Amino acid sequence: MSGMDPGGGGILGRSFHGLFRLAGFALSLLNPVTWLGELARAWVRWFGLGPFSFVLVNAMRNRRRATLTVLSVASSCGLLVTLLTLQRELTVPPESEGASLRIIARNKVSLAQPLPAKQLSAVEKIPGVVAVSPFTFFGGNFRDEQMTSFAQFAVEPARFRELLVEGRVSDGSYEEFIKDRNSCFVGADTMKRYDLKIGDKMRFTGTFYPVDLDLKIAAVFKGTVDDRGVFFHHKLLDELTGDPGTVGTWYIRVASAEVANDVIARINKAFENSSAEVRAETERAFQMGFISMLGNVKVLTLSISAVVVFTLMLVTVSTMSMAIRERFRELAILKALGFQRRELFAFILAESFGLSALGAFLGIGGAWLLWTYADLQKWTGGMILYFEVTPRIVATGSVVAAILGIVAAIGPSVAVARTSVVNGLRTLD
Amino acid sequence: MALPLRYNFRNVIVRWRTTVFTVLGVAAVVGVFVLLRALARGIESTSGNTGDPRNILVVRKGSQAESGSLVTREQYRTLQYFDEIARNERGEAVVSAELVMIVSAPRRAGAGEANTLIRGITPRGMELRPQVALVEGRWFHPGRREVVVSRRLSNRFEGFEPGGTIKAGPARLTVVGVFDGQGSAFDSEAWMDADEARALFDREQYSSLLLRPKDPDAAQAIMARLEQDKRLALRAEPETEYYSKQTMTAMPFKVLGGILGVAMSVGAVFAAMNTMYASVAARTREVGTLRVLGYSRGAVVLSFMIEGTLVAVMGGVLGCGLALLLNLYVQVRGVYFGTMDFQSFAETVFQFRVTPDLVGLGLLFSAIIGVVGSFLPALRAARLPVIAALKSV
Numbered sequence: 001m002s003g004m005d006p007g008g009g010g011i012l013g014r015s016f017h018g019l020f021r022l023a024g025f026a027l028s029l030l031n032p033v034t035w036l037g038e039l040a041r042a043w044v045r046w047f048g049l050g051p052f053s054f055v056l057v058n059a060m061r062n063r064r065r066a067t068l069t070v071l072s073v074a075s076s077c078g079l080l081v082t083l084l085t086l087q088r089e090l091t092v093p094p095e096s097e098g099a100s101l102r103i104i105a106r107n108k109v110s111l112a113q114p115l116p117a118k119q120l121s122a123v124e125k126i127p128g129v130v131a132v133s134p135f136t137f138f139g140g141n142f143r144d145e146q147m148t149s150f151a152q153f154a155v156e157p158a159r160f161r162e163l164l165v166e167g168r169v170s171d172g173s174y175e176e177f178i179k180d181r182n183s184c185f186v187g188a189d190t191m192k193r194y195d196l197k198i199g200d201k202m203r204f205t206g207t208f209y210p211v212d213l214d215l216k217i218a219a220v221f222k223g224t225v226d227d228r229g230v231f232f233h234h235k236l237l238d239e240l241t242g243d244p245g246t247v248g249t250w251y252i253r254v255a256s257a258e259v260a261n262d263v264i265a266r267i268n269k270a271f272e273n274s275s276a277e278v279r280a281e282t283e284r285a286f287q288m289g290f291i292s293m294l295g296n297v298k299v300l301t302l303s304i305s306a307v308v309v310f311t312l313m314l315v316t317v318s319t320m321s322m323a324i325r326e327r328f329r330e331l332a333i334l335k336a337l338g339f340q341r342r343e344l345f346a347f348i349l350a351e352s353f354g355l356s357a358l359g360a361f362l363g364i365g366g367a368w369l370l371w372t373y374a375d376l377q378k379w380t381g382g383m384i385l386y387f388e389v390t391p392r393i394v395a396t397g398s399v400v401a402a403i404l405g406i407v408a409a410i411g412p413s414v415a416v417a418r419t420s421v422v423n424g425l426r427t428l429d
Numbered sequence: 430m431a432l433p434l435r436y437n438f439r440n441v442i443v444r445w446r447t448t449v450f451t452v453l454g455v456a457a458v459v460g461v462f463v464l465l466r467a468l469a470r471g472i473e474s475t476s477g478n479t480g481d482p483r484n485i486l487v488v489r490k491g492s493q494a495e496s497g498s499l500v501t502r503e504q505y506r507t508l509q510y511f512d513e514i515a516r517n518e519r520g521e522a523v524v525s526a527e528l529v530m531i532v533s534a535p536r537r538a539g540a541g542e543a544n545t546l547i548r549g550i551t552p553r554g555m556e557l558r559p560q561v562a563l564v565e566g567r568w569f570h571p572g573r574r575e576v577v578v579s580r581r582l583s584n585r586f587e588g589f590e591p592g593g594t595i596k597a598g599p600a601r602l603t604v605v606g607v608f609d610g611q612g613s614a615f616d617s618e619a620w621m622d623a624d625e626a627r628a629l630f631d632r633e634q635y636s637s638l639l640l641r642p643k644d645p646d647a648a649q650a651i652m653a654r655l656e657q658d659k660r661l662a663l664r665a666e667p668e669t670e671y672y673s674k675q676t677m678t679a680m681p682f683k684v685l686g687g688i689l690g691v692a693m694s695v696g697a698v699f700a701a702m703n704t705m706y707a708s709v710a711a712r713t714r715e716v717g718t719l720r721v722l723g724y725s726r727g728a729v730v731l732s733f734m735i736e737g738t739l740v741a742v743m744g745g746v747l748g749c750g751l752a753l754l755l756n757l758y759v760q761v762r763g764v765y766f767g768t769m770d771f772q773s774f775a776e777t778v779f780q781f782r783v784t785p786d787l788v789g790l791g792l793l794f795s796a797i798i799g800v801v802g803s804f805l806p807a808l809r810a811a812r813l814p815v816i817a818a819l820k821s822v
Binding site: 062064065068069071072075076078079082107108109110111112113139147205206207208210273274275276277279289292293294295307311314315316318319322326 | 446447450451453454456457461489491492493494496497499530531532533540541542543544597598599630631662677689692693695696697699700702703704706707710711766767768769774776
């Protein structure tokens, strides 16, 4: 047999081996399982072997496996939290106090169809309407970008001020914005992202409109749910497009949330059977309409994800059960020593629950840290805005991990309970 | 000398319990990866399958899609007299001035509203699209508020069935026929008379022009001519090229597929490692025996890695198999998916497509999980001290 290698591979092999061990040692210092293992040993040395330290020492005996199990629980939990957060991001638009006071009225045909500007006076007269401004999506590309992620809207500045319920002017002056037809009102996030300051020019190439904009920043706003938008004079857009006498939508503020439904009904009725029928809805309903347009792909994606998380959990349960099955003989010995079934069950449960809890802590905590402190807006070019890991999501992840810990203990416990001591002692694998 | 493969096969079967779990885990990871890529592939294939290579599409310079484009009637008239454009048997220039409109419509089964794309076309427009064939009813009569819808939209939206009524604000459109676009982007559209559409939606201008040049040289000439003509400010490109670029909607699925694939495979690798370590630990004595028999460390490493990879690839086969089954089901039952197209803002209807290269990619992916997951356990098996291993229980 020429392939025999009794020495274990020359100098290179040995130094590689040394490096390998050193790296392994360094890694083990970072491993929470190692900390717990050492803690368990210290505990036993000082306080002797009690039920708690017995479980801990047992769980940490095969540290490699404990580590891998914890890591697979952690990765499943991290993934679960991430998917739940993604789902929330896709389906629940951020709430804001002003949203219940604001109504968006669009053409009933579709959002792409404009409304006649002359509707303004009729809308204004409707009881309950406090303020109304034209609100036209420009959809331009900033500088040389291919797809700009923040929106630009043409508004009537003096009227629009009343609609900005929760935002405030953080820099520059709103008066200046009202006065200068070529100026714009920009969100603080966009200012920061492009490193802009008051007085800078913003150039937009129109994609829906055959015109380009060249705007001077007059004021900055902050404190809305989305501090990215750019607002400019509707008069400027009218001028550039040859005054077609149309607006994209009407943005309306009502006196109180209670009258909102009433106002919506009145607006819809006011333009019934006219050439431009109107569909008014609350800002929130409007946003939900957008989400509904994403279609059933969303459901599909999320159900696929659910299957995956479930399967990963299943695999984790199997690995955890494996750890206990390996100690079948010892458990049989404990049984022979007079431990009762429920004590054995408690030992097994405590171990699997503990491993699962540690994994959940690392996975959920890791995901929370990552999604809370990572600048996702920057990474995704503004596609993802919040990606907030809510307490509810953390709780869901924790509950799943707890169930995982319990389920993993059931199989081996039943097996231990059923086997006779003699059979258990005979088990080899 | 390498260990016989049969040794690995039999081991995998004997330890079937852990094998099953690992196989399931890998199958889920690979299946999801393949399905998400298949969704992206479905959208891309719709775009890639649209248009006639002889046609040229003209839009406003600066607009990214037809929906954001405006073409005036003067521009339309000017282009009609271009010599490079083919003429039909009646001597008319083969140019269609078209209008793309978005109409919000209720989905069937109360699943909310979505935007649908209504295209106003001229008779030339139908000649230019031989891909599209009428399958039910008749074509619309010019000058009437009639519309012909694609089979997919007809199944998807309320009022889009033959004889049904589409509400566009105060206006009513009668559905007189159904067409089939053979898996092209036209399968997400409804067609009506262009001038009637302009009147109905109060549009002075068209959105785009579709034309057929006399020959490929004339096509090049038209594109060059429009590129240079600053006065017209139009942009021309081959129709097929225009549609093959409209694949931005597929991006999120690709990105999600990639991210989920990587994240899930990390979990799968941990699970595979755990299984393999347990397998090594349980076979300590066996490994010692093999070493004594004269098998080298390399042979042991190779054997364990083959075993791990075998299990993972079994998972890959299962995952791809499930994806293919789902694909078959979707094809046979005619299940479609819809999402908002980012360029037209209208709903695009498509099917996912599990193609052979995606299956190959899925299998490769599973093999990588297997190799990575079994490498360290295999090394451990090889490094077991022979004598101690033989003594272990």
